Amino acid sequence: MIGLLTLTERQTLLGIARAAVEHAAQGKTSPAVQLAGLPPALQADGASFVTLTRHGDLRGCIGALQAYQPLAVDVQEHAVAAATQDFRFMPVQPGELAEITIEISRLTTPVPLVYTDPQDLIRKLRPRVDGVILQDGARRATFLPQVWEQIPQPERFLEHLCQKMGVHSQAWRSKHLDVHIYQVEEFHE
Secondary structure (H helix, E strand, O other), X not given: OOOOXXXXXXXXXXXXXXXXXXXXXXXOOOOOOOHHHOOHHHHOEOEEEEEEEEOOEEEXXXXXXXXXOEHHHHHHHHHHHHHHOOOOOOOOOHHHHHHEEEEEEEXXXXXXXXXXXXXXXXXXXOOOXXXXXXXXOOEEEEEOHHHHHOOOOHHHHHHHHHHHHOOOOOHHHHOOXXXXXXXXXXXXX
């Protein structure tokens, strides 16, 4: 597991995300993140997902599974994308900003989950702990660990994840899929 962020580091990232969402909703470009003034943990490469909710309902969620840029930049980029590029939703409008809540999930590096058959896969998953990535050739989908709150049964979790990936819900039972797991440090406004 990665070292946890301090309260100040979390608040800084939430501030970066909030500013990015507000700029995006107003059609403005966010100013570049000034990395030199940030703590080392926020300058280090990190992978994040930014989730927007409105009155408790999902309003946008975009992120990266692999770290490829400084965590603070990653959060800013994904906050803008969650507000404007999640294909499931229209872009966030200025009138919604006061009702939007921001959640950030900082990911560990995904690791392969080796399993022998569907029942072994079910046994090895850790509900409410593991984020899960399913891959079948070029198709790939993930659910953050927080999704276990809505879908606590591992069988249903995998069925929904298969559907998100664009394959039959029972694909995880009928063929051997590539499975990776990761954990998150989650915090919100």
